[in-house]
Amino acid sequence: MVSARTAVFVVFALNGCALGSWAPRVPALTEQVGAVPGSLGLALLGASLGLLLAATVTGRLVEWLGARLVMALSTVAAALVLAALGLTTSVLWLGIALFAMGAAIGVLDVSMNVAAVFVERDAGKPLMPVFHAGFSFGALGGALFAGLAASHGWTPMRQFAVAAVFAILVLFAVVKALPGVKPKHETSEKPTSAVPPIKRPVLWLLAAIALCSAIAEGASSDWSALLLVSEHGIAEGPAALAYAGFSLAMAIARLSGGFLQTKLGARQVLAGGALLAAIGLLAAALISSPVLGFAGFALAGAGLAASFPVALGLAGEAGKRADGGGGEREIAFVTSVAYTGFLAGPPVIGGIAQLTSLSTSFVVVALVGALIAPATVAALRAGRRERERSYC
Template sequence: MVSARTAVFVVFALNGCALGSWAPRVPAMSTQVGAVPGSLGLALLGASVGLLVAATITGRLVERLGARLVMALSTVAAALMLAALGLATSVLWLGLTLFALGAAIGVLDVAMNVGAVFVEREAGKPLMASFHAGFSFGALAGALFAGLAASNGWSPSRQFTLAALAAILVLLTVVRALPGIKPTHRPTEKRSAVAPIKRPVLWLLATIALCSAIAEGASADWSALLLVSEHGIGEGPAALAYAAFSLAMAIARLTGGALQAKVGERPVLAGGALLAATGLLAAALISSPVIGFVGFALAGAGLAASFPVALGLAGEAGKRADGGGGEREIAFVTSVAYTGFLAGPPAIGGIAQLTSLSTSFIVVALVAALIAPATVAALRAGRRERERSYC
């Protein structure tokens, strides 16, 4: 019998696999549709818009339908859109398909994080980072498969179709164990009834997730192109840059819960931000394939805790006395974070068009460094909110 914890971990992995499967094939897709960096950035914007639009409505959707059903349906939808992505023959087609894929993944992101919060509360210990490790392992598997496919001359269509079929088959093995059936209650506590947009702590947590999303999205979408155009290596080996990023992130996330319980959120988030900024700067400034791979690995390890810890704290901020709650808070933080995916691709593409990809990644490194002060401010705001609620 598959446990709820294992089932949620698998769904996180499937989500990561979707990203890891197509992100390293951006160079091939760019050639397939005849895009230049600027138009490619606009096409990638489609996925970001889909993510953002879907995330804004998913909190209430999960409240009404339950996390299990939403996770299952959105996983199938994402798999189908991944298969359709490989058929794109124009920049417009690519952008529209990425919008649909982004929307499916956006719904899945919120639902699976709500499911993860349910499991974490039941276990009574930090588990959020380990679930996100599942995402990273999935992204790693997808990136490795993408690298293998690229090296053997497979078309994106062939690769994406096989990945989609595998995802649906894996989902069928765990769907019954997923937590979060349709709720039978509604939030009643005053604290839960406060709109997320009116809570400073959620804005600050969203800032942490936003900066992480920009840096992570840049590494996913542009790392291969950076190594191809600025470091002079082939498409197949370049695809492994995101694999290095994902592997380092996955390992860091597996140990993140224990580290968080031992030293607290502040050292984990602030220290990780500085590590990520250092790695991205190294990849951007030093023209060496080895340094490029190491830099993206450092970035993956440094960013590992940012998104999961921010979402975990958001879910805790919405917790009710009955043990439920947090759907709207997680959806709010996720929605703001996805503006990073929205603004990141065209911004990086635009900067690269005017200067170079190296300059773009210097900007991304500075964004990653902003996670440190945002962490300090968020923890202080959360402490003040808890003190007021007990008065």
């Protein structure tokens, strides 16, 4: 019998697999639809917009329908849209397909993080980095499959169709073990904090951490292959492995994330990781060496590993009720703000690349990643002040 913890881990992996399957094929999709960096950035904006809009409503959706149903429906939707993505023949239709993909993944992302927080609470120990490691392993598997498919001349349509069928079959194997079969409607107990998320500085600062991480991670997934192809002269097949290395390093770092957070503290893990990520991205952008390009993206993956899961875990704790529930809206709020990074990132990176180069774009991304360090210090201070006021 599959446990709830294993089932949620698998769903995280499927979400990562969806991203890893299509992101490395951006060069092939660019050629297929005849895009240039600027128009490609606008098409990628569709995915970010879908993510953002979906994240704003998913907290309520999970409360109404339950986490299991929301996760199952959004996983199937993402798989079907992935298959359709390979059929696009223009920048417009690519943008529309990516919008639908972003919406499906946005719903899945918030609902699976809510389920992960509930499993973590039941276990009584930090598990969020481990669940996000599942996402990274899934992205790694998808990226490896994409690189293999590209090296063997598979069209995006053929590769995406195979990935979609695989995702649906795996979902059916674990769907009954997913938590949240019935939504829990709390009517008699107020949340621990009556202050709306939008008025809580600690949530804005946690969202800033996730936002900077989203920009850096999104840039690595969407543009790493194209950077190595256009700036370093690497063939498409090997270049697709850059994101695979990024995902592998992130997955390994996340497996030890809970242990490091316990031993070193959230501030040291997040701030130190931000500096590592910035160094890695600068190396990939500025040093004309394929080896250092791959190593730079791997270092960036390890450095960014803790940012998103720790920020969401802290947001869930900020909304925890006395009965052990709560946190759905806090997680949705932080996720929604973070997704603006996916919204703003593609057109900004594409615009900078259009005016200068992709290398210059990644220098900017590295600076954004470094901002996680001061945001972490400010968020932890704001959290302490909020807790002190609640005890008064």
